[in-house]
Amino acid sequence: MHYRTHNCGELRMQHVGQEIKLSGWVQISRDFGGMTFIDLRDRYGITQLVFNMEDDAALCERARKLGREFVISATGLVRERSNKNPNRPTGGIEIQVTALDVLNTSKVPPFTIEDDTDGGDDLRMKYRYLDIRRNPVKQSLIFRSNVAIETRKYLAGEGFIEVETPCLIKSTPEGARDFVVPSRMNPGQFYALPQSPQTFKQILMVAGMDKYFQLVKCFRDEDLRADRQPEFTQIDCEMAFVSRDDVLRTFEGLTKYLFKTILGLEFSDFPRMRYDEAMCRFGSDKPDTRFGMEFVELNDVAKGKGFGIFDNAELIVGICAAGQAEVYSNNDLKTLAEWLQRPQIGAKGLVHVKVNEDGSFKSSVSKFYSDEDLKAWAEKFNAKPGDLLLILSGEAEKTRKQLNELRLEMGRRMGLMKPGDFKPLWVVEFPLLEWDEDAKRFFAMHHPFTSPLPQDAEKMMSGDHETLKNLRANAYDLVINGVEIGGGSIRIHERALQEKNFNLLGFTPEEAERQFGFLLGAFEYGAPPHGGIAFGFDRLCAVMSGQTSIRDFIAFPKNNMGRDMMIDAPSEISDEQLKELYLAVTADRKV
Numbered sequence: 023m024h025y026r027t028h029n030c031g032e033l034r035m036q037h038v039g040q041e042i043k044l045s046g047w048v049q050i051s052r053d054f055g056g057m058t059f060i061d062l063r064d065r066y067g068i069t070q071l072v073f074n075m076e077d078d079a080a081l082c083e084r085a086r087k088l089g090r091e092f093v094i095s096a097t098g099l100v101r102e103r104s105n106k107n108p109n110r111p112t113g114g115i116e117i118q119v120t121a122l123d124v125l126n127t128s129k130v131p132p133f134t135i136e137d138d139t140d141g142g143d144d145l146r147m148k149y150r151y152l153d154i155r156r157n158p159v160k161q162s163l164i165f166r167s168n169v170a171i172e173t174r175k176y177l178a179g180e181g182f183i184e185v186e187t188p189c190l191i192k193s194t195p196e197g198a199r200d201f202v203v204p205s206r207m208n209p210g211q212f213y214a215l216p217q218s219p220q221t222f223k224q225i226l227m228v229a230g231m232d233k234y235f236q237l238v239k240c241f242r243d244e245d246l247r248a249d250r251q252p253e254f255t256q257i258d259c260e261m262a263f264v265s266r267d268d269v270l271r272t273f274e275g276l277t278k279y280l281f282k283t284i285l286g287l288e289f290s291d292f293p294r295m296r297y298d299e300a301m302c303r304f305g306s307d308k309p310d311t312r313f314g315m316e317f318v319e320l321n322d323v324a325k326g327k328g329f330g331i332f333d334n335a336e337l338i339v340g341i342c343a344a345g346q347a348e349v350y351s352n353n354d355l356k357t358l359a360e361w362l363q364r365p366q367i368g369a370k371g372l373v374h375v376k377v378n379e380d381g382s383f384k385s386s387v388s389k390f391y392s393d394e395d396l397k398a399w400a401e402k403f404n405a406k407p408g409d410l411l412l413i414l415s416g417e418a419e420k421t422r423k424q425l426n427e428l429r430l431e432m433g434r435r436m437g438l439m440k441p442g443d444f445k446p447l448w449v450v451e452f453p454l455l456e457w458d459e460d461a462k463r464f465f466a467m468h469h470p471f472t473s474p475l476p477q478d479a480e481k482m483m484s485g486d487h488e489t490l491k492n493l494r495a496n497a498y499d500l501v502i503n504g505v506e507i508g509g510g511s512i513r514i515h516e517r518a519l520q521e522k523n524f525n526l527l528g529f530t531p532e533e534a535e536r537q538f539g540f541l542l543g544a545f546e547y548g549a550p551p552h553g554g555i556a557f558g559f560d561r562l563c564a565v566m567s568g569q570t571s572i573r574d575f576i577a578f579p580k581n582n583m584g585r586d587m588m589i590d591a592p593s594e595i596s597d598e599q600l601k602e603l604y605l606a607v608t609a610d611r612k613v
């Protein structure tokens with residue numbers, strides 16, 4: 023059987039008069055008595071089929087019986103439509119059908135196969151094969167494929183080679199829990215699935231591969247959010263004999279190339295911002311720089327006037343919401359304060375100042391501050407009449423994080439996050455170590471293989487606690503529109519420094535040897551200086567498409583409970599399998 027001469031998206035006026043054959047799915051059928059119209063759909067588009075009672079009554083009868091999502095083949099003549107559809111690329115023509123084959127029937131789908139569907143998330147995932155027939159999901163997968171192909175082209179052009187690293191490994195810490203796989207042949211022992219190929223790519227540098235990349239699945243067992251999946255894909259890269267700027271140049275190049283080839287957008291060089299600067303100006307290490315509303319600190323002008331809350335605060339800091347004074351009633355401001363006080367954000371209170379048109383002020387703290395005082399605040403903010411100042415106070419780090427949430431919320435409400443506007447930047451010089459007061463130990467801010475800035479290496483070997491807290495990492499993140507697209511670092515490549523780092527992170531020498539002896543060993547055989555980066559590939563695709571969720575860019579995503587709703591995984595395994603794997607069989611199992 024010969025199924026088609028063309029696809030459902032390619033016929034145009036120039037084909038009028040040709041006999042063709044199409045195969046696809048019935049999107050919709052409309053019956054007008056004498057005539058039946060069917061929209062036939064495949065991956066490439068939709069073409070209108072026409073059946074005419076007068077031409078062939080039997081054929082028309084058969085067409086009327088076709089249900090949604092039936093799979094059919096239709097042979098016919100391409101003809102010009104009298105009633106053209108300008109919204110569809112094939113809208114100038116239709117097919118006058120002369121022969122019809124029903125290749126398969128279909129049950130009525132549980133949700134509509136339209137751009138806007140009535141299906142809930144779990145239902146859509148359960149019937150993902152139907153969901154993927156919908157344009158938005160299909161287009162997202164095609165988009166992803168294009169980004170992948172262009173990524174490979176660019177990196178190959180830059181001399182990178184693609185190397186596959188194993189999935190059955192042992193723990194590579196990236197700050198999440200491991201998924202583990204029991205080993206039948208090694209009773210009681212487990213593999214871990216890679217949180218990233220970090221150690222392998224470093225080993226490839228020791229092995230002299232010079233420039234490595236891989237579009238690679240990574241696995242992290244953490245609580246899920248809209249932009250997280252337990253398995254996701256990275257564009258993972260490593261380069262030897264490089265310093266930070268070489269890595270940034272190469273991957274800024276990749277980012278620019280992708281935006282240019284896929285979206286037709288050009289960028290000038292990406293700004294770079296130090297971590298501490300990002301925290302002070304935006305309260306975030308991934309600032310959304312599509313809009314300003316930068317933080318303004320008020321300690322010098324707001325303390326010492328008898329307002330206890332401010333007097334006792336480590337930091338008083340605010341933002342200026344331009345033109346919002348009139349927009350927000352006292353009640354609105356109360357609701358906004360309540361929103362900030364929810365446990366997710368945890369602010370204590372919100373102080374506001376409205377700059378009136380006549381230059382006077384209306385404020386929730388006017389009992390403590392004269393108009394003269396408030397004028398000094400307004401000047402710091404560069405505020406104009408009609409502006410609204412929103413101010414938080416408390417412990418510095420926490421307050422900045424809370425104000426970051428408020429800034430983003432105001433940005434959203436004020437429509438400042440414009441779709442199609444992309445603002446990339448590099449955040450650099452992250453802290454190397456984070457002190458956890460509860461656990462009384464350091465954690466690696468990036469991962470344990472990240473080197474300090476060259477000028478901090480000495481301090482790392484011999485510094486006291488305070489010095490260690492302030493070490494800066496030779497690490498960097500690419501941020502676009504407030505989303506962390508990826509991150510990386512220049513690595514440690516000397517055994518002594520790596521051992522020191524493990525030691526600072528609380529590993530005993532034996533633990534370090536047991537977990538990472540292979541890497542420490544490799545460093546003794548001529549490890550070159552090296553560094554790299556990984557982009558979250560699903561996330562990059564979502565951001566480039568202006569979407570917040572990565573789900574539609576993954577063919578078969580998991581839900582918030584980490585379940586694959588279609589194949590119903592995870593699932594229990596039989597007692598036999600458990601025994602084979604030397605895993606305990608619990609008495610009350612129902613398999």
Ligand code: ASP
Nearest residue numbers: 218220510511554555556
């Ligand atoms: N392995 C790191 C990550 O997954 C990226 C890198 O440092 O290259 O975030």
